[in-house]
Amino acid sequence: MSGRGKSRAPWLAIAGIPVLFILIAMLQAKIDASSRSYADESEDLLLQSGRGVQRMSLGYDSLVADIYWTRAVQYYGARAGVDGAQFGLLWPLLDIATTLDPKLIVAYRFGAVFLSEPRPGGADRSDLAIQLVKKGMAANPDNWYLVGDLGFLYYWRMHDYAAAAQVYMDGSKIPDAPSWMKIMAALIAQRGGSIETSRMIWTEIYNST
Amino acid sequence: MSATVRPVAINTFREAVRDRVLYNLVLFALLMIGAAILVGGVSVGIVQLVIINLGLSSISVFGLVMAIFIGVGLVYKEIEKRTLYSLLAKPIRRWQFLVGKYAGLLLTLVVNTAFMTLGLAAAFFYVGGHLERADLSILIAIYFILLELAMVTALAMFFSCFSSPMLSTLYTLAIYITGVFANDIHGIGEFTKSPAVLAVTRVIYYLVPNFHNFNAIATAAHADPIPFALIWQNSLYAALYILLLLIASSAVFSRRNLK
Numbered sequence: 001m002s003g004r005g006k007s008r009a010p011w012l013a014i015a016g017i018p019v020l021f022i023l024i025a026m027l028q029a030k031i032d033a034s035s036r037s038y039a040d041e042s043e044d045l046l047l048q049s050g051r052g053v054q055r056m057s058l059g060y061d062s063l064v065a066d067i068y069w070t071r072a073v074q075y076y077g078a079r080a081g082v083d084g085a086q087f088g089l090l091w092p093l094l095d096i097a098t099t100l101d102p103k104l105i106v107a108y109r110f111g112a113v114f115l116s117e118p119r120p121g122g123a124d125r126s127d128l129a130i131q132l133v134k135k136g137m138a139a140n141p142d143n144w145y146l147v148g149d150l151g152f153l154y155y156w157r158m159h160d161y162a163a164a165a166q167v168y169m170d171g172s173k174i175p176d177a178p179s180w181m182k183i184m185a186a187l188i189a190q191r192g193g194s195i196e197t198s199r200m201i202w203t204e205i206y207n208s209t
Numbered sequence: 210m211s212a213t214v215r216p217v218a219i220n221t222f223r224e225a226v227r228d229r230v231l232y233n234l235v236l237f238a239l240l241m242i243g244a245a246i247l248v249g250g251v252s253v254g255i256v257q258l259v260i261i262n263l264g265l266s267s268i269s270v271f272g273l274v275m276a277i278f279i280g281v282g283l284v285y286k287e288i289e290k291r292t293l294y295s296l297l298a299k300p301i302r303r304w305q306f307l308v309g310k311y312a313g314l315l316l317t318l319v320v321n322t323a324f325m326t327l328g329l330a331a332a333f334f335y336v337g338g339h340l341e342r343a344d345l346s347i348l349i350a351i352y353f354i355l356l357e358l359a360m361v362t363a364l365a366m367f368f369s370c371f372s373s374p375m376l377s378t379l380y381t382l383a384i385y386i387t388g389v390f391a392n393d394i395h396g397i398g399e400f401t402k403s404p405a406v407l408a409v410t411r412v413i414y415y416l417v418p419n420f421h422n423f424n425a426i427a428t429a430a431h432a433d434p435i436p437f438a439l440i441w442q443n444s445l446y447a448a449l450y451i452l453l454l455l456i457a458s459s460a461v462f463s464r465r466n467l468k
Contacts, residue, residue, distance in 0.1 A: 059389045059420065060269070062427035063262040066255055070248075103431045106255055 050099025057100065065101030068093055072107070076114045080121055087123035090114060094132055098139075105143060108136030112149055116157050126157035147171030148181065155188055165189035213301045214309040221313020222320075225279060230317060233271050234324050240267055241332040248336075256336045261430040264329030265350055269426070271325065272318055272358040273385070279317070280365025281377035283310045284462065304459035311366055311455065318358050326351055341432070349440060350429035356447040357423040361385060363454035364418070370462045387413070388420035418450050 057064040072093035079085035094111040098104055114122050116129035133150045140146060147167060155164035168185035171177055225231075241264060248259045284307070287293035296306060329347075364384055368377035387394070391414055398410025422443055425435055 055390070055393065058386065059424045060266045060426070062430050063259075063266040066259045066262050069255060070259075101427055103427070103433075104255070104258075 050096040053096050054100055061100040065097045065104055065107075068097035068100065069104060069107045072097060072111065072114070076122075080114075080117075083120050085120060087114075087125075090123050091125065091128050091132075095135075098132065098135060102136075102139035105136065105140065105145065108133055108146055109149055112153060116153055126153055129153055129157070142174060142176075144171050144174045144177040144181070147174065147177070151181075151184065151188075161188050211305065213305045214312065217296075217301070217306055217309025218312035218316060221283070221310050222316045225314065225317040230275060230279065231321060231324070233275065234321065234328070237267055237271055237325050238328050241328050244332065257333065258430050260329070260332050260336055261347060262426060264325075264332060265347070265354065265426045265429060268322055268325045268329070268351060269354045269357070272322060272354060273361060275321065276314070276318060276358045276361040277365050277378055277381050277385075279314055280362045281369050281374045281381065283314060283366050284369040285372075285374050285377070303463045304455075307366065307370075307458050307462055308455060311362060314362050314366075315359055318362065319355065322351065322355055322358070344432055346425065346429040346432060346435050349435045350425040352440075353423040353425050353443060356443055357420055360418050360420075360447055360450050360454075363451045363458070367454045367458045367461070370458050370465065384417055385420065388418045390421075391417055391419040392421050419446075422446060 053064065053068075054061055072090060075089055075093060076087070079087060090111075094107055094115070097107045098111070101107075112129040112133050115132060116122060116124075116126040118124050130150065130153050133146055133153065136146045137143070137150065148171060151164045151167040151171065154160045154167055158164075165185045165188040168181045168188065172179075172181035172185060241260070244260060244263050248256050248263075284293075287296070287310075293306075297303065301309075326348075361381065365377060365381045368380045372380065394410050395414040398407040398414075401407065422439075425439075428435055
């Protein structure tokens with residue numbers, strides 16, 4: 001290479017590299033636009049097994065769990081309130097996050113809300129929400145918040161008052177469980193879906209989160 | 210440390226610093242600052258949890274990369290550059306040279322980890338964390354990471370005694386990954402119900418270093434206590450494994466023809 005060529009090289013780099021980066025970014029945007037629907041489908045195939053992801057995480061399970069939980073929040077946030085939105089990946093994302101870190105209480109609690117909310121605010125899958133909270137209770141038997149959430153789901157979403165009363169009654173036996181659990185069990189068993197009871201649950205949830 | 214081992218160790222540490230190995234701290238600092246600022250905006254309820262998980266995982270990954278990539282060149286580089294010949298002409302035994310090299314890299318890893326721990330603490334306080342007694346688990350998790358790195362360094366140096374850096378990296382990585390999955394390998398043997406498979410998986414389970422023992426990141430992130438028994442058991446396990454590898458390295462290296 002000639003001496004003249006060498007002296008030009010830094011200027012070429014200063015001018016050329018940003019231009020190339022801009023071109024690459026524009027091309028990536030184009031690729032994203034043309035493959036968005038494909039990406040959604042292929043993501044679905046990649047996300048099914050919590051145990052599989054756990055093995056691939058090479059021991060960094062809890063960090064990967066945080067990433068999956070964050071993805072679940074982003075996924076829900078992008079769809080909540082949008083008419084016709086599908087929440088197909090919400091359960092696999094939450095299941096993987098909680099398999100990777102069974103003590104990630106926030107994922108069980110908020111995840112149950114995301115799953116149980118009626119459309120378009122959520123996935124309208126109270127059955128999966130109950131499954132998620134039960135999974136959390138199995139992994140964290142001393143956590144009375146999760147028992148309270150399960151009781152709420154049975155009471156408010158499923159209208160299964162007998163099951164809700166039983167859950168609150170069982171929850172009241174957990175060490176450090178608040179006294180209102182026993183009162184809730186009694187009230188639900190006695191009255192069923194009254195406004196007074198629902199106000200009490202909401203007040204308690206508001207105060208405890 | 211003996212008077213013959215110490216200079217080798219200190220020179221290995223100086224060489225690592227001269228090779229700008231500690232520059233990775235800049236990357237770590239950027240990672241922690243970025244995470245501290247971004248995480249709060251994109252997630253719900255787990256800001257401090259993410260900072261601890263990310264910090265501890267990064268300390269582990271950065272340390273592993275250093276331990277493997279520097280460890281595999283520890284002996285090989287000295288032979289390639291022929292600096293080993295002038296060193297061995299001095300009154301130093303081959304095993305002392307190895308122990309010095311090992312101690313030097315270990316010192317580098319300890320200094321590196323100490324700085325990263327400070328970075329993690331800074332990010333933790335930035336996101337509103339405050340230290341409690343339960344957070345002692347974070348320091349214990351970092352100690353376990355250091356034990357893991359000490360074992361990986363010994364492994365990498367062992368392979369470095371008789372193989373090229375490329376192959377040594379592959380061997381070390383293969384054993385590291387096998388060690389991470391040690392419990393799964395044991396589980397597979399029990400699942401198959403075949404006595405032969407069970408015997409083979411049991412041998413592998415006890416032979417490879419069980420790195421699963423040293424993973425306390427999740428426990429620390431949730432501020433759960435780490436039993437004292439696990440601390441001394443892991444310390445002893447690592448010490449025995451490192452001793453075994455150093456003896457094996459010395460045996461291989463002392464028989465190696467350097468002409």
